[in-house]
Amino acid sequence: MHASSAAAPAVHYLNNEKTIKSWITTVDHKRIGVMYLVAVSLAFLAGGILALLVRTELAAPGETIMGPDAYNQSFTLHAVLMVFAFIIPAIPAVMGNFVLPIQLGAKDVAFPRLNLASFYIYLIGAVIALTALVVGRVDGGWTFYAPYSTSVGNGVLFITMGVFVMGFSSILTGLNFIVTVHKMRAPGLTWSRLPLFVWSIYATSIVQVLATPVIGITMLLLFLEKLVGIGIFDPALGGDPVLFQHFFWFYSHPAVYIMILPAFGVISDLMGTFSRNRVQGYKFVALSSVAIAFLGFLVWGHHMFVSGQSAVSSIVFSLITYLIGIPTGVKVINWVLTMYRGSVWLQTPMLYALMFLITFSIGGFTGIMLGVLAIDVHLHDTYFVVAHFHYVMMGGNVIAALGGLHYWWPKMFGRMYNETLARIAALLVFIGFNLTFFPQFIMGSRGMPRRYYDYLPEFEIFHQLSTLGSYVLGVGLFMILGYGIHSLFRGKKAPANPWGALTLEWTHTDSMPDPHNFHHTPVVTRGPYDYHLAPELFNDGVSGDGAGESAPEIVHRDTSEA
Amino acid sequence: MGENGSFWLPEAASTIAPEVDALFYFVYWTSILFFVGVVGFLIYFAVKYRRKDHSFVPPAFHENKWIETASIVIPTILVLIVFTWGFKVFVKMYAAPPDAYEITVRGKQWYWEYEYDNGVVVPNEVHVPIGRPIKLNMSATDVLHSYFIPEFRVKHDVLPNRYTSLWFQVDEAGEYQVYCTEYCGTSHSAMLGKLIAEPEAEFQRWLSDQNADRPPEELGEILVASYNCAACHSVDGSRGVGPTFQGLFGSERQFEDGTTVVADENYLRESILMPAAKIVETYPPAMPPSYSSLSARELDGLIAYIKTLQ
Numbered sequence: 001m002h003a004s005s006a007a008a009p010a011v012h013y014l015n016n017e018k019t020i021k022s023w024i025t026t027v028d029h030k031r032i033g034v035m036y037l038v039a040v041s042l043a044f045l046a047g048g049i050l051a052l053l054v055r056t057e058l059a060a061p062g063e064t065i066m067g068p069d070a071y072n073q074s075f076t077l078h079a080v081l082m083v084f085a086f087i088i089p090a091i092p093a094v095m096g097n098f099v100l101p102i103q104l105g106a107k108d109v110a111f112p113r114l115n116l117a118s119f120y121i122y123l124i125g126a127v128i129a130l131t132a133l134v135v136g137r138v139d140g141g142w143t144f145y146a147p148y149s150t151s152v153g154n155g156v157l158f159i160t161m162g163v164f165v166m167g168f169s170s171i172l173t174g175l176n177f178i179v180t181v182h183k184m185r186a187p188g189l190t191w192s193r194l195p196l197f198v199w200s201i202y203a204t205s206i207v208q209v210l211a212t213p214v215i216g217i218t219m220l221l222l223f224l225e226k227l228v229g230i231g232i233f234d235p236a237l238g239g240d241p242v243l244f245q246h247f248f249w250f251y252s253h254p255a256v257y258i259m260i261l262p263a264f265g266v267i268s269d270l271m272g273t274f275s276r277n278r279v280q281g282y283k284f285v286a287l288s289s290v291a292i293a294f295l296g297f298l299v300w301g302h303h304m305f306v307s308g309q310s311a312v313s314s315i316v317f318s319l320i321t322y323l324i325g326i327p328t329g330v331k332v333i334n335w336v337l338t339m340y341r342g343s344v345w346l347q348t349p350m351l352y353a354l355m356f357l358i359t360f361s362i363g364g365f366t367g368i369m370l371g372v373l374a375i376d377v378h379l380h381d382t383y384f385v386v387a388h389f390h391y392v393m394m395g396g397n398v399i400a401a402l403g404g405l406h407y408w409w410p411k412m413f414g415r416m417y418n419e420t421l422a423r424i425a426a427l428l429v430f431i432g433f434n435l436t437f438f439p440q441f442i443m444g445s446r447g448m449p450r451r452y453y454d455y456l457p458e459f460e461i462f463h464q465l466s467t468l469g470s471y472v473l474g475v476g477l478f479m480i481l482g483y484g485i486h487s488l489f490r491g492k493k494a495p496a497n498p499w500g501a502l503t504l505e506w507t508h509t510d511s512m513p514d515p516h517n518f519h520h521t522p523v524v525t526r527g528p529y530d531y532h533l534a535p536e537l538f539n540d541g542v543s544g545d546g547a548g549e550s551a552p553e554i555v556h557r558d559t560s561e562a
Numbered sequence: 563m564g565e566n567g568s569f570w571l572p573e574a575a576s577t578i579a580p581e582v583d584a585l586f587y588f589v590y591w592t593s594i595l596f597f598v599g600v601v602g603f604l605i606y607f608a609v610k611y612r613r614k615d616h617s618f619v620p621p622a623f624h625e626n627k628w629i630e631t632a633s634i635v636i637p638t639i640l641v642l643i644v645f646t647w648g649f650k651v652f653v654k655m656y657a658a659p660p661d662a663y664e665i666t667v668r669g670k671q672w673y674w675e676y677e678y679d680n681g682v683v684v685p686n687e688v689h690v691p692i693g694r695p696i697k698l699n700m701s702a703t704d705v706l707h708s709y710f711i712p713e714f715r716v717k718h719d720v721l722p723n724r725y726t727s728l729w730f731q732v733d734e735a736g737e738y739q740v741y742c743t744e745y746c747g748t749s750h751s752a753m754l755g756k757l758i759a760e761p762e763a764e765f766q767r768w769l770s771d772q773n774a775d776r777p778p779e780e781l782g783e784i785l786v787a788s789y790n791c792a793a794c795h796s797v798d799g800s801r802g803v804g805p806t807f808q809g810l811f812g813s814e815r816q817f818e819d820g821t822t823v824v825a826d827e828n829y830l831r832e833s834i835l836m837p838a839a840k841i842v843e844t845y846p847p848a849m850p851p852s853y854s855s856l857s858a859r860e861l862d863g864l865i866a867y868i869k870t871l872q
């Protein structure tokens with residue numbers, strides 16, 4: 001067979017057809033992944049700009065750049081965009097779409113047309129949600145607690161409808177991936193040889209399919225409450241506001257697993273690849289993700305310890321919260337141990353993986369703190385919670401997504417990025433992120449409530465540090481955007497396997513992959529991280545170092561040919 | 563606020579606060595210990611096993627059952643300790659002592675309204691006596707709010723359709739910040755209040771001063787409701803456990819022992835302060851003696867109100 005070369009293959013998924021029509025009607029999972037990448041990046045950009053506005057307003061007490069109503073709407077829109085339009089689709093829809101079928105040795109997902117439909121449903125939902133901006137006021141945060149949410153403006157009609165519609169995209173994507181994993185694995189790719197990224201997307205998909213209908217119904221009820229006053233949640237109409245909270249968190253706690261499980265998958269692949277070692281506790285990491293996907297449904301009440309739910313339910317929720325937290329801690333230990341006696345290569349993706357282990361641990365430990373009933377009474381709805389969930393969502397999901405993006409970038413676009421700039425940006429992101437959110441722990445536990453437009457002078461120093469941090473973070477992220485775009489046009493051509501990785505997207509496809517991924521179906525004969533069983537990868541020195549001049553060619557793509 | 567607190571937590575001003583803080587710092591130091599462990603190993607491994615030779619392939623590494631087991635068992639034990647401890651303190655926070663002094667709190671966009679059982683209603687600045695448990699019975703009149711005093715480590719949501727409560731006890735006089743911590747609209751961040759804890763005597767003086775500018779009849783009407791006189795005395799002529807107040811003033815009273823008297827101010831005062839002194843004919847001696855501690859102003863108010871009911 002032909003060996004790959006650093007030059008892009010003559011025909012690949014981006015150039016096989018060039019018309020606009022070929023893009024908008026494409027059913028190629030890779031192109032859909034790229035379209036998602038553009039869409040979620042735009043959502044992240046918009047949400048990020050709002051975040052900077054919010055932080056700027058908080059740089060000093062009193063009015064700084066906007067009034068309270070504008071402020072309240074800014075943080076709300078920031079949250080809605082980040083949660084529903086960015087973080088939920090981010091890893092599954094971008095990397096899941098691009099990478100998962102290839103890692104399975106498949107030509108595409110099980111239902112390619114449905115996959116395209118999911119993308120359009122997502123777009124429509126996002127547009128509906130954004131219409132709210134024009135129509136009027138939406139404030140009060142992404143949680144939409146009744147009866148406040150139904151008592152102001154009509155904007156909430158559009159936001160809830162938007163979330164409702166985006167939910168279908170999430171459900172259909174999940175369904176598609178579940179079937180794909182079950183039905184489309186290459187010969188020899190047994191369950192115990194699946195890359196952990198596949199396992200994690202599989203677990204995520206289960207949660208998406210089971211949990212998302214609940215937020216759909218909740219949003220629909222809220223919509224009807226606002227539109228025709230059916231009186232489910234508003235006490236003035238005979239409803240119960242605590243019921244809304246139960247509905248909301250019944251989805252939104254499992255949703256935090258939609259946000260974090262894919263990150264676990266990315267990190268597992270990165271730790272294995274860049275340590276050139278088997279991921280410790282492979283079975284544990286794989287199966288506990290699936291277990292969490294189910295058990296995660298039993299802890300929603302830990303968001304409601306002071307809401308007026310019964311003491312007994314609070315106690316039960318607290319206990320289960322802990323029992324679910326433990327496997328997560330064990331995973332972190334496993335990832336660290338993966339480096340033990342390995343060959344640790346500190347390229348940019350690995351830097352993000354290590355960063356993740358630090359920031360996500362802080363998020364996890366503070367989660368334990370919040371799960372303690374008596375302490376949560378004090379910390380609930382303060383900046384401590386804000387810091388906690390940013391450490392898990394940004395410090396967990398986003399950092400992992402950045403790691404994954406840098407890892408798969410050469411595969412997606414056939415070019416390397418500038419390694420030096422990438423490292424500087426990673427450092428800026430790390431410093432900026434911690435500077436932004438760590439002071440929020442301190443002011444939160446000292447009593448600073450969340451969703452506050454104004455604050456008392458004693459909190460000023462922490463708010464200022466946080467605002468400063470957000471600018472550093474912003475610079476880091478814009479830098480990534482900058483060298484990313486530069487790389488698309490000027491980046492060095494990427495070899496097929498610049499990292500010396502073992503999963504199929506690296507060993508059996510070109511950078512960029514063929515429209516049909518593989519020239520013929522691969523046969524898998526070893527585990528995803530069995531480097532010691534892959535001498536052919538390393539005999540003649542390893543593949544590229546990303547930044548180095550030209551990567552020697554190392555991939556012998558037909559070793560496992562039947 | 564910061565001055566008496568620790569780095570992480572504000573001053574511990576309520577009786578429950580030190581218990582919460584002990585738990586907080588237990589979780590905190592345990593977490594720090596684990597965190598330092600994780601990051602320490604992370605850095606150590608990343609440096610020690612840093613790739614030097616690009617063609618080096620580490621031999622297959624077999625998992626260590628001991629580490630695997632320990633990393634599950636130890637955290638589980640710790641977590642169960644923390645859970646049990648947190649649960650015990652939580653139960654204490656949850657159940658107010660039965661002898662607590664009760665104050666009604668209403669959350670409104672965007673202020674707190676307090677009502678004492680002598681009818682005093684004050685906005686935003688609440689006074690409480692020190693040295694005894696205080697229970698706040700809370701409800702909202704519009705949307706959700708949440709009542710939070712960081713120095714006391716207490717917080718509870720305030721709902722429009724039901725009563726919720728929280729309790730605390732402060733032993734030292736002081737002024738504390740009250741926040742609303744459930745988003746409630748434009749001025750959510752301005753829904754701030756003060757809680758002033760003071761010795762019982764000062765508190766009582768403050769409380770009675772609050773009624774100073776209220777006309778006595780009006781005060782009396784409020785007191786009849788809040789002291790629950792209305793449970794036994796009607797104001798419309800109907801018979802209850804006790805005689806009606808309607809037409810009472812100036813009428814001739816018949817007593818068990820056969821004597822009579824015309825109901826004037828002195829008689830009313832005596833009936834309230836010492837109900838057992840004269841028992842109205844056909845009625846049981848059921849009126850409690852607990853009203854002997856009413857202040858002069860309150861008595862005047864009650865009498866003035868009864869006089870209006872002709």
Ligand code: HEM
Pocket residue numbers: 143256257259260302303321322325328363364365366367368370371376379380381385388389392393396397
């Ligand atoms: C060790 C695991 C974790 C534990 C024990 C934990 C525990 C908690 C608890 C008890 C709360 C409620 C705090 C309060 O509102 O008073 C909370 C809030 C939150 N957590 Fe976690 N958490 C964990 C991991 C995660 C992860 C992985 C994510 C997402 C990726 C996440 C996202 C959130 C969010 C978004 C909130 C705040 C929701 C809101 O009120 O807006 N958590 N967490």
Ligand SMILES: [Cu+2]
Pocket residue numbers: 252253256299300302303
């Ligand atoms: Cu949760």
Ligand SMILES: [Cu+2]
Pocket residue numbers: 706707708742743744745746747750751753
């Ligand atoms: Cu509020």
